[in-house]
Amino acid sequence: MPGLEDLYREIILDHYRAPRNRGELPAPPATRVEGFNPLCGDEVVLYLEVGPDGTVTDVRTAGQGCSISQASTSMMSAAIKGRSVDEARRLIRAFKALMSIHESKLEGGDATAATEEALEGVRLGDLEALQGVVKFPVRIKCATLAWNTLAQGLDEATGA
Amino acid sequence: MPGLEDLYREIILDHYRAPRNRGELPAPPATRVEGFNPLCGDEVVLYLEVGPDGTVTDVRTAGQGCSISQASTSMMSAAIKGRSVDEARRLIRAFKALMSIHESKLEGGDATAATEEALEGVRLGDLEALQGVVKFPVRIKCATLAWNTLAQGLDEATGA
Amino acid sequence: MALDVAALRAQFPLLARTVHGRRLVYLDSAATAQKPLAVLDAMDRYYRETNANVHRGVYTLAEEATAAFEAGRARTARFIGAADPHELVFTRNATEAINLVARTWGAANLGSGDVVVLTEMEHHANIVPWQMLAAERGIEIRWVPIDGSYRLDLTDLDTLLDGARLFSFTAMSNVLGTTNDVPALAAAARRAGAAVLVDACQSVAHEPTDVSGWDADFVAFSGHKMVGPTGIGGLWGRREVLEAMPPFLGGGEMIRDVRKEGFTTNDVPWKFEAGTPAIAEAVGLGAAVEWLDGVGMAEIAAHEARLTEYALGALADRFGDGITIYGPATAEGRGSAISFLFRDIHAHDISQVLDEDAVCVRAGHHCAKPLMRVLGVPATTRASLAMFNDTDDVDALVAALAKAQAFFAL
């Protein structure tokens, strides 16, 4: 039986209590994008600044939600700042792969080999602390909200 | 347990095999009215001729249906021909009262004192043979179809 | 007479289960009710002994199935105080009931610029159907605001209702717990010439209902919130109003005749029940209201009021300013749904920690996002009580909240 300490690792609570990169950026030039969790009402607002060389030069986050969605947003912002858009996309894939095995279980899908592949060769670092979330399937959407929103934001920022 | 002989009295089968007043009347001057049982597809077509003194001077019936709906139509036509519209209406009320106790049971309604009242002082004669139908609630609508159609026809014929 | 809560509890098989090795403390009856054995047995028995399609077969089994289905309708109609069982249309849930009105009565009566009045405390089920009509037909929606004591602010009610075609409001808020004065609101609507829809989804399981005394045109509710099964709900409508409405969905059962050229409709309520209905569920709903009446709705209301009073007191005593309750501060004029903010801890996190103690509460927007925005909060935690809850359950809630406070060290 998973316990609370699986979910609420110290590093998560730290990001929750002291979120990184909170704030706004003038948009435009920055890209502003919103994400909602329709079932619980969590909201994430991201401001992304992507340089001409395809680097995520700045990130700011706003919105409200539970510790998991807030910590995930904060950790995501720290992880992608200064990375290239391609690296950020690889991170999204890897993070969602980490979550999807169990999310798809809740929604009746099948985990696939593609999941394993997406995780290969990507260093998640601190983000791995969020892995405990998969033991609480309902909370997975809290953790992935920021990442889905980021995916949308990167598409918009790069005109994809 | 009600048996088939409760439902299919000899007089009913007789009316079924040899229906009275089958045919059509030119409409206008006669009133033509159709009735449907939406659940089983039985159809009754009535042609009514009402004289200036309020007497049902002629009746013809067409349509198709089971033995009960056909017999009921035939017996109804015989019963009202030559009667006044008022008498016919009283007969409708009495006949429906006879049926309604059980029909309302099937549909969850309550039998009321009004039912008893409607039956008082009306001679149903042969029509009483249809009383066995109440033991087969699903068939009650077969028996009442002609009468509901008649009610509508009388309203139309008298401009009520 | 006080309820014998222990005896009631024993009738709910699910309450015997444990979570994480602990006794289940179910405080989410406002989301869905647990089911007494009588309801489960009625449905099981239906499937084992009577199952057949209804309204169509001549054989004994079909006749019995039809009688059981229609008896479920009649019993439910009686429970809500309907004069005539044929004024009760079966739907999947309250949501479908309200959509039915929007799509049929609304289609016939609402055009561009026509006004529908809602309140700020409505559930999405009583908002989105009207927003869909607003987008399609250009109707206007007006909102009766709430005041600082979490009740409807009726100051400008007559102005809001002026020229309105419909006033659609909840009898009891699923977030605030607030009960509204249905007859008074209906009377105000009548004075303005507006039709009245009452969302009785919450109230119907918690206090006696008498639709005949409400002077409403429509009343919507869900079976699963009133100890009945999922998959069934009801729309009560005044007969002449239902009769004047165009049909909702098309198919079997709702027709009188079908030709290639077109169709004619059946009588109410079947006109609004296209296809094979939720038969076993109608039987289960009948058993549910039978069970509720057996316990006594007045007794249930009194028990829940006492327990709500106890809970409001216990929460305030233990946490003081640490807890903010969104809803009337006493059990007067409110149901048993208690929504709150606790410290700075997000509702999801509270619910997660409470679950360790098998305390089941709802966290989120409770399908009332416009209300949440009015309240200025993204989410609340909601504990809601039913006839089988007791002070032990409330004490378990308080204790678990104290643990959450410690866990998040706030």
Next chain:
Amino acid sequence: MALDVAALRAQFPLLARTVHGRRLVYLDSAATAQKPLAVLDAMDRYYRETNANVHRGVYTLAEEATAAFEAGRARTARFIGAADPHELVFTRNATEAINLVARTWGAANLGSGDVVVLTEMEHHANIVPWQMLAAERGIEIRWVPIDGSYRLDLTDLDTLLDGARLFSFTAMSNVLGTTNDVPALAAAARRAGAAVLVDACQSVAHEPTDVSGWDADFVAFSGHKMVGPTGIGGLWGRREVLEAMPPFLGGGEMIRDVRKEGFTTNDVPWKFEAGTPAIAEAVGLGAAVEWLDGVGMAEIAAHEARLTEYALGALADRFGDGITIYGPATAEGRGSAISFLFRDIHAHDISQVLDEDAVCVRAGHHCAKPLMRVLGVPATTRASLAMFNDTDDVDALVAALAKAQAFFAL
């Protein structure tokens, strides 16, 4: 491998009951199926152990309920050969599934003069929703006729489909028993640029279904006809088609965000599932398809084909010209629904007399009045077979018909 019919029968509690003191001979599975114990137990267990509202709660019980509900969806999607469980929308029944398409896809894609092609053998569920659109929006309905062997007459199919937006047809007629060649009809529709809706209500319980192989856009079916509970059905749709469709009913669950000014919609399939869904029923449907797969759909189809062949032979042998069967004369290319006229005796009267011998058959228009008019009969008697029927049941039918003949002395 032949089915062990006795062992199957033993799993259906209802088949153990008697009517008028006689063994029940249930020959009305085309109207609604009986339910095996596995299905009843799954629902009962859900209510006793897991019941909570879905998609909303954080606590363990709610998580388990959500998982059970979505597992029912995934299991059912697999049963019909869907590639993705999210392509399966839960509805109340097949009727609602077809109405959903008419009201959403239809609203977005069908305007005045647009053509929808149906067949003469459709159930009202696949007629009336289109007639409603014809009345509201002026769409045109064309009918593929049937031929003298009770099959679709495809001579003019391409002409009928010319310029059509949608071809909506049944995979198996509930009156004639006729099975249609779904891939071929879908291909013809594709050539004409028309979308495809398959009413699989009858076929899905009687033969293997593989929606991925059909090249359809939509497939509709009902749980209660496939040994599942009442109150639930399904609409399968191709994902990109579902995603492009406007929502159906409005309320909780189907939204992403709601503000006073308007709402945005959730992802498919939840976008089409407003309000609390039929949760226990989804669990029951999952158990039903699990049970069907356990028996084996190919084995069921083979058993029913053999029994249909036997029945057609037995009726012809015993009654010769006295019986007229409306449907293909051999078991080739047909399901197990056998509709007939017997002597001059009206179907209701036959069914009534058969009921004395506990033989349950349907009598009437079978919700296919346009077809009845084409056949030139007001009503037929229909016997329909399922996996638990055997030759004894057919013999009982023949014997009871002989009694009816004697009773009416014809």
